[in-house]
Amino acid sequence: MEPTVLRQPANRRRVLQASAATAFALAMGGRALRAMAQGVELSREYEGTTLNLLMEDLLETTAIEDMLPEFTEATGINVNFEKVNYGVMHEKLVPQLAAGEGNGSYDVLEVDFYWINEFARSGWMTKLDELIAGSNGALNLDNYIPATLKIGSEVDGSVFYIPMYPYPMGLIYRTDLVDNADFAAAYKGVAGKDLALPTSVEEYVAMATAVSQSGQDIYGAAMQAQQVDPIVMEFCNFLYGAGGDYYNAEMTEPIINQELGVKIAQLYADCVNNAAQPGAAGADLNDTMATYMQGKAFSMISYLFMLNAFNDSEDSQVKGMNALTVMPGGTGLTGLWSWGIPVSSPNPGAAGEFLKWVESPDIVMRRALAGGVAAQKAPYENPEYIEKYPWMSQALDLIETGKGLPAVTKQASLVEIMGRYLSECVSGAKSAQEAMDGAAAELKDLL
Amino acid sequence: MSVDVPLLTTETAHLPNKPPRNRGRGFGWAMTVPTLVAMGIVVAFPLFFALYVSVHDYDLTEGGIGDFTGWANYAKTLSTELLQIAAKNTAIYSASVVVLELIVALGLSLLLNQPNLRFKNIYLSILLIPLLVSPIAVGLIWRLLLHPDLGAVNWLLTTLGLPPQEWLAGLHTAMMTVIGVDVWHETSLMIVVILAGLTALPRDPIEASMVDGASSWQTFRSVTLPMLTPVLLVAVLIRLIAAMKTYDLIYILTRGGPGTATETVSYTIWKSAFTSLEMGRAAAASFLLLAVILVLVIILVRFLQDENA
Numbered sequence A: 001m002e003p004t005v006l007r008q009p010a011n012r013r014r015v016l017q018a019s020a021a022t023a024f025a026l027a028m029g030g031r032a033l034r035a036m037a038q039g040v041e042l043s044r045e046y047e048g049t050t051l052n053l054l055m056e057d058l059l060e061t062t063a064i065e066d067m068l069p070e071f072t073e074a075t076g077i078n079v080n081f082e083k084v085n086y087g088v089m090h091e092k093l094v095p096q097l098a099a100g101e102g103n104g105s106y107d108v109l110e111v112d113f114y115w116i117n118e119f120a121r122s123g124w125m126t127k128l129d130e131l132i133a134g135s136n137g138a139l140n141l142d143n144y145i146p147a148t149l150k151i152g153s154e155v156d157g158s159v160f161y162i163p164m165y166p167y168p169m170g171l172i173y174r175t176d177l178v179d180n181a182d183f184a185a186a187y188k189g190v191a192g193k194d195l196a197l198p199t200s201v202e203e204y205v206a207m208a209t210a211v212s213q214s215g216q217d218i219y220g221a222a223m224q225a226q227q228v229d230p231i232v233m234e235f236c237n238f239l240y241g242a243g244g245d246y247y248n249a250e251m252t253e254p255i256i257n258q259e260l261g262v263k264i265a266q267l268y269a270d271c272v273n274n275a276a277q278p279g280a281a282g283a284d285l286n287d288t289m290a291t292y293m294q295g296k297a298f299s300m301i302s303y304l305f306m307l308n309a310f311n312d313s314e315d316s317q318v319k320g321m322n323a324l325t326v327m328p329g330g331t332g333l334t335g336l337w338s339w340g341i342p343v344s345s346p347n348p349g350a351a352g353e354f355l356k357w358v359e360s361p362d363i364v365m366r367r368a369l370a371g372g373v374a375a376q377k378a379p380y381e382n383p384e385y386i387e388k389y390p391w392m393s394q395a396l397d398l399i400e401t402g403k404g405l406p407a408v409t410k411q412a413s414l415v416e417i418m419g420r421y422l423s424e425c426v427s428g429a430k431s432a433q434e435a436m437d438g439a440a441a442e443l444k445d446l447l
Numbered sequence B: 001m002s003v004d005v006p007l008l009t010t011e012t013a014h015l016p017n018k019p020p021r022n023r024g025r026g027f028g029w030a031m032t033v034p035t036l037v038a039m040g041i042v043v044a045f046p047l048f049f050a051l052y053v054s055v056h057d058y059d060l061t062e063g064g065i066g067d068f069t070g071w072a073n074y075a076k077t078l079s080t081e082l083l084q085i086a087a088k089n090t091a092i093y094s095a096s097v098v099v100l101e102l103i104v105a106l107g108l109s110l111l112l113n114q115p116n117l118r119f120k121n122i123y124l125s126i127l128l129i130p131l132l133v134s135p136i137a138v139g140l141i142w143r144l145l146l147h148p149d150l151g152a153v154n155w156l157l158t159t160l161g162l163p164p165q166e167w168l169a170g171l172h173t174a175m176m177t178v179i180g181v182d183v184w185h186e187t188s189l190m191i192v193v194i195l196a197g198l199t200a201l202p203r204d205p206i207e208a209s210m211v212d213g214a215s216s217w218q219t220f221r222s223v224t225l226p227m228l229t230p231v232l233l234v235a236v237l238i239r240l241i242a243a244m245k246t247y248d249l250i251y252i253l254t255r256g257g258p259g260t261a262t263e264t265v266s267y268t269i270w271k272s273a274f275t276s277l278e279m280g281r282a283a284a285a286s287f288l289l290l291a292v293i294l295v296l297v298i299i300l301v302r303f304l305q306d307e308n309a
Helices: A012-027 A059-075 A086-097 A116-121 A129-133 A146-152 A181-191 A201-213 A229-241 A259-274 A285-293 A304-312 A348-358 A361-369 A383-388 A392-401 A411-427 A432-444 B020-054 B072-079 B081-112 B120-132 B135-145 B152-159 B174-200 B203-211 B216-244 B248-253 B265-274 B279-308
Strands: A034-037 A040-043 A050-056 A078-084 A108-112 A162-174 A219-221 A297-303 A322-325 A334-340
Touching: A040 A059, A040 A348, A050 A086, A050 A348, A059 A078, A059 A348, A059 A361, A078 A086, A086 A108, A086 B265, A108 A116, A108 A348, A116 A411, A129 A348, A146 A162, A146 A334, A146 A392, A162 A229, A162 A304, A162 A392, A181 A201, A201 A219, A201 A229, A201 A259, A201 A297, A229 A259, A229 A297, A229 A411, A259 A411, A259 A432, A285 A297, A285 A304, A297 A304, A304 A322, A322 A392, A361 A383, A383 A392, A411 A432, B020 B279, B072 B081, B072 B279, B081 B120, B081 B174, B081 B216, B081 B265, B120 B174, B135 B152, B135 B174, B135 B248, B174 B216, B174 B248, B203 B216, B216 B279, B248 B265, B265 B279
Parallel strands: A050 A078, A050 A108, A219 A297
Antiparallel strands: A034 A040, A108 A334, A162 A297, A162 A322, A162 A334
16 A cells, blocks of 8 residues: 655635634734744644654653643644553554544554554654654755665665664673672683673673673573563574674575574573573563663663663662663664654644654763763764763664665564474574474565 | 232223233343344354354455355364464363352352451452452553562562562463462452352252251361352353453563463464454454353253253
8 A cells, every 4th residue: 555645634624714814913913833842843724733653652752742842832732641551552543543534542652663664664654754844944854864864764765763772782781890899800810811891692691691600699590581572682682783684685585594593592592591580581671671671681682761760779789880882783673663653643744743853863872961872973072961871872873873664564463483393492492493494484474 | 939920900900901912022122122232243243254264265364255165274274283282271270260160259258258357348349449440450560560570579589588489480480470460450350250159049948958967078078169159150151251251461461472371262363363354264263162162052052951940
């Protein structure tokens, strides 16, 4: 189905709103129906409209919510945030998106990076090229970190999404233990070499295993190998870090069952079974977070936002003792939330105004300073931001080097398939080769 | 036995001379039609729509309902290895939880039905608490309790000198653990049904058997159990249908894992519909599950009718 270009449906409500706006303009003595907010020219054409947004309950969401009165003041558009847990978002969104043009409930969506192809290629999302071109520079893709555009903005050569909030993954580790002479000596006794940050996936697995075996009552890695999402998100870092991928570069054949893919699947299973906490094969992010925060693990391949929780949370027993670096091997997974306007949006024009405001440089900077992770480059060049959140300079490295998921339409199915087979590999139900052969057979059907 | 025959009163005597049977039929239809319409809207329409979808190519990512495919979705579903594994798991899971819950609930109901039992209402209230908790909350509570490293269950085991277990993460322990959690959660429902049945049983045959010198076991086996069998069959029927549709507990506890160790048919159907967005195949799998449940229900109802006869 051909994606719809952003346009304003001429329905009765729209005509009434336009009439009311015109009357207001005349009453104001011909004053222009535009307002400047945060250095961006916004239209008051949609005054009285209420936008409904489906949002994940994130820190970034709360930061934006606090600023919404400014948007309402500038445009007369009210905004409702429906904040939901990630687990229910996809199944809540799909029936809405399939409702047809103008028939949905949501005007703007937060879209996770592994729904972008599915939503765009199904004809559910509005192309944003025209909105960007007509925004007088308010929406400027040159402002964004290039990797974020690749991961969560363009589909088949058209822009469907504006990057909002990257959540890159990397290696989090305990700095206090790295500096601890007794810990280092015990490690050396098992590993036969000094404790140092690994530079490859193989080195990481060997290091984590040696830490677990060093008799210091600490696990080498806190891992989340529960299917479906947790295990695949974690495994992606191992695969990308080793230079592997799920498909060949031409996207014509799965290569996950070739030598490198099988080797990494085996390394991952070894890491879960020999270096991680007990029960890691059934652990999700919350379980893993609890293990690490209690000081029971030396390292964790995880999200950037976890570092914040470990270093600043009052519940953390390892407060201020953690650092983050890029995934050994140089490439990890970068997740990304993006903004999009569904075809089913009843108010696409007002939705466009919202995107112009929320992605304006000033709002982006304020969101970042409130604790958000920016997809735009400017905050990382702001000394105030780096001073307030020192690890964000490292975050930029993670985002710039990170990769998303392969560009198949059904990326959620890819995650389900890989999750199931990886879990079988980890649990010993299948060998790494058998598991990856099974995965490759099903991944081929997604092309 | 005396039969009360309604008398013709002065109020009914002057009614028009219309056959009472027809008048009653019209009134019956007037009362029934709204219900039939409502049932048609909320039950029959979705059911027939799902049946229609199941014989068509319907992938949400490819637009609306596509071509008629006949039995292709059914054939493809039945030949899928994952569904075959899920069907086996569902059978093991359903049979296990129903049998275990029946045994536990029957035992507890017999204890609670003791005439001289003190604090009976307190015991009953405590036993009914799990029934009041939603399956999602039950799953989350047990995930915490069963956490291999930080959970209370493994702490207790290690305190007693026993090795800790990877309850939900182990290939051979995950299904048993999920069954255990279900038994904890759903036995209450069985207790309610069975205890109601026990309370309603006539006391005379039981007391007569005791007067005749029968032991407690003999009384239970030869008098109580035969009289209670229809109630037990109803309880089994209710739980069997629910167990075969289990999705929520699996979703929270294991997501079907590790691997496919706890994958159930309902969870597979959910994934087909909401992950793969293949509505045609999800509908076909749903009808296959419905067919199996219907067959089991028919068998149990026939058995129930035989018992009543």
